[in-house]
Amino acid sequence: MTGLALAAWPPAPLRTGRLVLRASEARDRAGFVELLASPEVRTYLGGSRPRDELERAIPEIPGRRPGLFVIDLDGALIGTVTLERRDAERPGHLGPDAGEVELGYMFLPEAWGCGYAAEACEAVLDWCAGALPGEPVVLCTQTANRRSMRLAAKLGFTEVERFEEFGAEQWFGVCSSVTQSG
Numbered sequence: 001m002t003g004l005a006l007a008a009w010p011p012a013p014l015r016t017g018r019l020v021l022r023a024s025e026a027r028d029r030a031g032f033v034e035l036l037a038s039p040e041v042r043t044y045l046g047g048s049r050p051r052d053e054l055e056r057a058i059p060e061i062p063g064r065r066p067g068l069f070v071i072d073l074d075g076a077l078i079g080t081v082t083l084e085r086r087d088a089e090r091p092g093h094l095g096p097d098a099g100e101v102e103l104g105y106m107f108l109p110e111a112w113g114c115g116y117a118a119e120a121c122e123a124v125l126d127w128c129a130g131a132l133p134g135e136p137v138v139l140c141t142q143t144a145n146r147r148s149m150r151l152a153a154k155l156g157f158t159e160v161e162r163f164e165e166f167g168a169e170q171w172f173g174v175c176s177s178v179t180q181s182g
Contacts, residue, residue, distance in 0.1 A: 009066040017071040020072040024063040031077030032062040079107030091163045092172035100138045107121040
């Protein structure tokens with residue numbers, strides 16, 4: 001997958017009312033293992049991975065790449081939000097050029113239901129609008145993932161299409177605030 005071309009990464013930490021969105025640090029490694037090993041977190045993302053495998057595979061500073069924000073609550077990782085170019089080989093695109101910026105997120109189960117995902121994703125979408133003006137942002141989630149479907153609607157994403165991928169129906173949408181202004 002093509003990386004997100006950004007002039008200056010990582011940006012200064014983004015701050016919301018309760019959260020700090022920042023680049024990954026060594027102290028986040030255990031949180032990354034927890035996210036990827038959690039059956040709850042990975043239910044709609046291909047399933048969890050064995051903890052021992054993750055302990056061997058995850059580098060000292062995990063997720064150190066353009067477009068990945070660690071979501072920090074009171075000094076601890078509670079999730080991640082990512083912006084990546086959508087792979088042209090996958091279904092779901094706005095047009096023939098493909099390569100749209102795709103929003104993704106994962107949060108630890110103890111952070112669910114507190115509004116952190118909406119708060120963090122809104123901050124990242126605002127940052128993206130400044131860093132990549134006029135670029136559409138897309139989101140893809142399984143229709144069975146009701147929490148993610150509600151979050152997409154709350155963030156202003158509107159449906160473009162549905163398709164079958166990974167053995168499940170997928171919902172593909174674009175951020176309507178981008179399409180209205182761009």
